[in-house]
Amino acid sequence: MLMLIGSIIALVGSAFLFLASLGLIRMPDVYNRMQAGTKATTLGSMLVFAGFVLVMPQSWPRLVLLILFIFLTNPLSSHALARSAHIQGVPVGTDRDDLAEANAGIPEGGAQ
Numbered sequence: 257m258l259m260l261i262g263s264i265i266a267l268v269g270s271a272f273l274f275l276a277s278l279g280l281i282r283m284p285d286v287y288n289r290m291q292a293g294t295k296a297t298t299l300g301s302m303l304v305f306a307g308f309v310l311v312m313p314q315s316w317p318r319l320v321l322l323i324l325f326i327f328l329t330n331p332l333s334s335h336a337l338a339r340s341a342h343i344q345g346v347p348v349g350t351d352r353d354d355l356a357e358a359n360a361g362i363p364e365g366g367a368q
Contacts, residue, residue: 262310269303294334
C-alpha cells in the first residue's frame with residue numbers, strides 16, 4: 257500500500273516537473289520563466305523525494321535532507337538570479353516596477 261501511495265506522489269511530482277519545463281518554454285520573459293521554473297521544480301522535486309521516502313523507507317534521512325535543501329536553496333537562488341537580472345537591466349514585462357521605484361532614492365554606490 258505504501259508503495260502505491262509513494263508511486264502516486266512521485267508521479268504527481270514528475271507532473272509538476274513537466275509543467276515547470278513547459279513554463280520555461282511558454283512564459284514570455286525572464287522573470288515569469290524564473291517563477292514558473294522555481295515554484296514548480298521546488299514542489300515537484302519535493303513530491304518526488306517524498307514519494308521515494310514511502311517507497312524506500314530505509315533511505316528516509318537522506319531524502320528528507322534533500323527535501324530540506326531544495327526547500328531552502330531553490331527560492332533563494334531564484335531571488336538572487338531575478339535581482340541580478342533586474343540590476344543588469346533586463347526589462348520587466350509589466351508597466352509597474354516596484355524595485356526600481358524603491359531604489360530610486362539610493363545612490364549608485366549602494367546603501368545610504
